[in-house]
Amino acid sequence: MTFVVYNTLTRHKEPFRPLESGVVRMYNCGPTVYGRAHIGNFRAYIFADTLRRWLECSGVTVKQVMNITDVGHLLDDADEGEDKIESQAKKENRDPWEISRHWTRLFMEDIHKLGIEPAMVYPKASEHIPEMVEMIEGLLQKGYAYQAGEDVYFEVARFPRYGRLSGNTVSELDAGARIEVREEKRHPADFALWKSDARHIMKWPTRFGEHGFPGWHIECSAMARKHLGDRIDIHTGGEDNVFPHHECEIAQTECFTGAPFANYWMHTKFLQVDGGKMSKRLGNCYSIDDVVAKGYEPRALRFCLLRGQYRTPLNFTWAIMDESKSVLENLDDLAARLRRAMTGHGAAASSEAGLELVEECQAEFTEAMDDDLNTPRAVAALMQLRTAVLEERLGASAAAAANQFLVHTANKVLGCVRVEEESLDAEIERAIAARQDARKRKDFQASDRIRDELLAKGIVLEDTPKGVIWKRK
RNA sequence: GGCGGCAUAGCCAAGUGGUAAGGCGACGGAUUGCAAAUCCGUUAUUCCCCGGUUCGAUCCCGGGUGCCGCCUCCA
Numbered sequence: 001m002t003f004v005v006y007n008t009l010t011r012h013k014e015p016f017r018p019l020e021s022g023v024v025r026m027y028n029c030g031p032t033v034y035g036r037a038h039i040g041n042f043r044a045y046i047f048a049d050t051l052r053r054w055l056e057c058s059g060v061t062v063k064q065v066m067n068i069t070d071v072g073h074l075l076d077d078a079d080e081g082e083d084k085i086e087s088q089a090k091k092e093n094r095d096p097w098e099i100s101r102h103w104t105r106l107f108m109e110d111i112h113k114l115g116i117e118p119a120m121v122y123p124k125a126s127e128h129i130p131e132m133v134e135m136i137e138g139l140l141q142k143g144y145a146y147q148a149g150e151d152v153y154f155e156v157a158r159f160p161r162y163g164r165l166s167g168n169t170v171s172e173l174d175a176g177a178r179i180e181v182r183e184e185k186r187h188p189a190d191f192a193l194w195k196s197d198a199r200h201i202m203k204w205p206t207r208f209g210e211h212g213f214p215g216w217h218i219e220c221s222a223m224a225r226k227h228l229g230d231r232i233d234i235h236t237g238g239e240d241n242v243f244p245h246h247e248c249e250i251a252q253t254e255c256f257t258g259a260p261f262a263n264y265w266m267h268t269k270f271l272q273v274d275g276g277k278m279s280k281r282l283g284n285c286y287s288i289d290d291v292v293a294k295g296y297e298p299r300a301l302r303f304c305l306l307r308g309q310y311r312t313p314l315n316f317t318w319a320i321m322d323e324s325k326s327v328l329e330n331l332d333d334l335a336a337r338l339r340r341a342m343t344g345h346g347a348a349a350s351s352e353a354g355l356e357l358v359e360e361c362q363a364e365f366t367e368a369m370d371d372d373l374n375t376p377r378a379v380a381a382l383m384q385l386r387t388a389v390l391e392e393r394l395g396a397s398a399a400a401a402a403n404q405f406l407v408h409t410a411n412k413v414l415g416c417v418r419v420e421e422e423s424l425d426a427e428i429e430r431a432i433a434a435r436q437d438a439r440k441r442k443d444f445q446a447s448d449r450i451r452d453e454l455l456a457k458g459i460v461l462e463d464t465p466k467g468v469i470w471k472r473k
Numbered sequence: 474g475g476c477g478g479c480a481u482a483g484c485c486a487a488g489u490g491g492u493a494a495g496g497c498g499a500c501g502g503a504u505u506g507c508a509a510a511u512c513c514g515u516u517a518u519u520c521c522c523c524g525g526u527u528c529g530a531u532c533c534c535g536g537g538u539g540c541c542g543c544c545u546c547c548a
Binding site: 326330374447 | 486507509541544
């Protein structure tokens with residue numbers, strides 16, 4: 001079985017083959033840092049992280065790059081020359097650089113909380129101006145771009161494949177329907193590589209003018225090339241990035257390098273909230289802080305966002321969050337029970353019992369992940385394991401095999417199950433022992449009091465015929 | 474207006490041209506000093522609607538409806 005991924009470029013699932021054996025070059029479209037990232041953003045970043053983790057599970061080295069866009073996003077295409085960061089800065093009466101530093105820091109904290117593995121590098125657009133200018137100059141030289149005053153545009157008509165990714169064609173693009181076409185453009189679909197505006201705060205002098213800043217798409221082309229090379233294996237982003245952003249990246253990079261850019265384009269469907277689009281007006285653009293404030297661990301959010309396959313719409317509600325929490329705790333419980341069964345507690349008599357079942361579950365999990373990261377199917381495979389261990393159908397060595405798989409493969413990808421052996425401090429150990437004594441004396445008032453006290457400390461006790469078991473709430 | 478995705482039980486979510494995984498929740502029972510956990514049982518006869526192809530469709534085709542995305546620098 002090989003890893004099969006859906007490629008937006010071809011609209012088919014394809015076997016994944018990296019350019020270089022054993023190495024995968026992957027670029028993830030990251031955040032524009034002018035505000036707090038919301039849970040919808042994280043669906044895309046958790047998808048990218050899952051992809052990276054699964055590739056690593058299959059033994060390859062992943063060179064992963066995620067950009068931080070800290071400059072250059074215009075609010076609109078009119079003549080305002082204002083970008084989101086500058087606009088936010090104006091609102092808050094702060095320096096735009098300070099704004100982008102602030103939100104970058106919070107973004108890094110958020111992804112850490114979600115258990116997202118750090119990328120190899122998080123390049124900032126503002127630190128790659130020379131690389132962008134180099135590409136722009138190259139495109140001008142090759143005749144793919146033209147200068148209009150102090151601006152530079154990419155000439156879409158020179159790139160016949162423009163529209164291949166999104167299914168749009170230049171002639172069908174309803175250009176000018178909602179925005180005014182700038183007169184200096186040769187074609188309405190031409191897009192900016194470099195813009196100029198004296199009022200801009202974040203700007204760089206070039207031979208095009210004193211007050212220039214990069215167009216939106218060029219930063220990703222330049223940073224992908226700088227950190228991964230002319231050609232890459234995978235490029236990811238949200239579904240909204242397909243057009244125009246990724247379409248434009250392809251045009252720029254391929255015209256500049258003369259080679260195909262990314263072999264696989266993978267896009268995450270949007271997260272819906274309360275059955276529809278999340279909106280500031282409805283107040284449901286939740287951040288991690290909102291989730292934590294409601295009493296959920298960030299890892300529960302991670303699991304919640306992995307409930308659905310990344311290419312199908314996924315809905316978020318607090319009730320669904322509750323459910324995710326329960327399911328995740330059941331996976332924690334699976335891990336704890338496997339650890340006990342490994343030592344013979346709650347295990348089948350024959351050590352080898354259930355080995356075949358464990359192998360089947362592993363195979364099913366692997367097959368599910370290999371099928372375009374079908375995480376819900378993969379989680380279902382783990383549930384089979386849980387049923388087996390609850391029914392004490394796994395022997396010690398089968399449980400050890402299952403635990404090995406859970407820790408070193410399944411949770412390497414899911415990244416949110418508690419799989420570590422946990423220990424109690426002596427004081428709690430003593431309290432548990434004291435409760436057992438009280439129960440023996442049939443002093444249930446005392447035993448229940450101790451149980452409540454421990455519960456308040458997050459320790460849940462279960463009395464089984466074979467003794468007491470504890471777990472963290 | 475153009476292009477694309479999705480629609481499966483109370484909820485979440487897989488899946489297949491041959492009659493529907495799994496989970497959460499709920500209900501009934503067992504177990505328990507009481508709980509919790511666990512076990513047993515119950516929980517989809519239009520798989521959005523209407524046509525068509527087929528011996529047979531939830532799955533294929535056509536037409537609707539709904540939600541979502543892009544065509545505006547929102548993942």
